Amino acid sequence: MSTGTVSTQIHLASRPTGWPTAENFRTVRVDLPNLAPGQVRVENSHISVDPYMRGRMNDVRSYVPPFAVGEVMTGGAVGEVVASAAEELPVGTTVLHQQGWRDVAQGDASDFTAVQPVPGVPASAFLGVLGMTGLTAWVGLTTIASFRPGDTVFVSGAAGAVGSVVGQIARLLGAKRVIGSAGSAEKVRLLTERYGFDAAFNYKDAPVREQLPAHAPDGVDVYFDNVGGDHLEAALDVMNDDGRAALCGAISQYNATGAAPGPDNLGNLVTRRLTLRGFIVGHHLDHATEYRERMGAWLRDGAVATDETVIEGIDHAVDGFLAMMRGENVGKMLIRTR
Missing domain, CATH: 3.90.180.10 (Medium-chain alcohol dehydrogenases, catalytic domain)
Incomplete structure (x- = not known):
């Protein structure tokens, strides 16, 4: 003993x-x-x-x-x-x-x-990347948002632990274009130069709703949401018909002391046949073995930066x-x- x-x-x-x-x-x-x-x-x-x-x-x-x-x-x-x-x-x-x-x-x-x-x-x-963080990215992108090769993907909070993995998985699985938001010029550079995003912007430079359309000229098919609030509203503006959003987090609201205003464009869910689905990764642990095998191989090959x-x-x-x-x-x- x-x-x-x-x-x-x-x-x-x-x-x-x-x-x-x-x-x-x-x-x-x-x-x-x-x-x-x-x-x-x-x-x-x-x-x-x-x-x-x-x-x-x-x-x-x-x-x-x-x-x-x-x-x-x-x-x-x-x-x-x-x-x-x-x-x-x-x-x-x-x-x-x-x-x-x-x-x-x-x-x-x-x-x-x-x-x-x-x-x-x-x-x-x-x-x-090999734990719940990476599994969250994998499940949200592939299962919740039903990613398909050729999709354009937008990731909010993209330089964080989950977001940076989402973008890289999307690229490896054949995304047409991967766009990310981050909160500093340094992080924006990381997204494009290290993590392989096609485009990125600093959400502090101007309203997201004004910046996102220029980076998504052909619209967005999949939105991976870590932020909520203004990011979700901006994504709903540019999502294509039958677009899918995986709602992972809403960090913009976690420290709020009052009710946050909701998006003013929820009508797009009807007119564009959009799907918004929240998820908790703990309910999808059956994907863990497959994910670790895939990510382990990507890490060994140097295909993913962490x-x-x-x-x-x-x-x-x-x-x-x-x-x-x-x-x-x-x-x-x-x-x-x-």
Whole structure:
């Protein structure tokens, strides 16, 4: 049996109104008990901070229960088993789990999933391009939006962890044109020079509704929405007949303190026979094996470029989360915990 150890954890101290602040969180150090039979202890190497976590800080109905005040925040993490009382997960196994926002996790072996590292690819990729982030891009594009070769694709928030993968998958699957929006000139350059987008624009330069038509002269067949609000409204203006939109997120509204105005052009759904469908990737895990095989091959061949923004130390997890919400990350935002 292993002896106890200390886990540094980030707890939700209070529910934010509008933008979260450091005061909404508390760092807590917890003494872990000895392992019970069937349990493992994991030292996390990286934890994930993601936009959906902002929604879980509110005490409202959603697809997952809200975070509880006074308890540790949770989310994706990857790490290594350092002590084990479970034969199926021996010491040294790389595992994925949902006990994020802490440097050491402990629990039943069933709470952890062993993963086989991909040669030349860091384990952190299992939180990004090889994990739920990448699977979100794949499912949204291929299953929810029913992508077809020759489609023109528009991706909002395209320089983020999900959006950058969506655009590259669309290109590899035969898109006619891939367009992305981002929030800085540097990110716009990344979209076209690194991720292979055909066109990109800075949504801060002018209203999206004014910029998008110039980049989509033949309209848009598939819209992958990470932003909502003005981006969704602009996409509805330019979508072609029988266009499909996969609604993944609405980060423009996550910190709003009042009701956001809706698009004024919803009539296009009828006249152009459009389909808008929201989705939660956790309901589509049956696609994970196929996706990892496809993406693993693309990564080995150098066909997909990935980026991570890494913040050092569990004590800076809140800094990383708030920076991600402000759009300061390129690719996947991660916290390195060891």
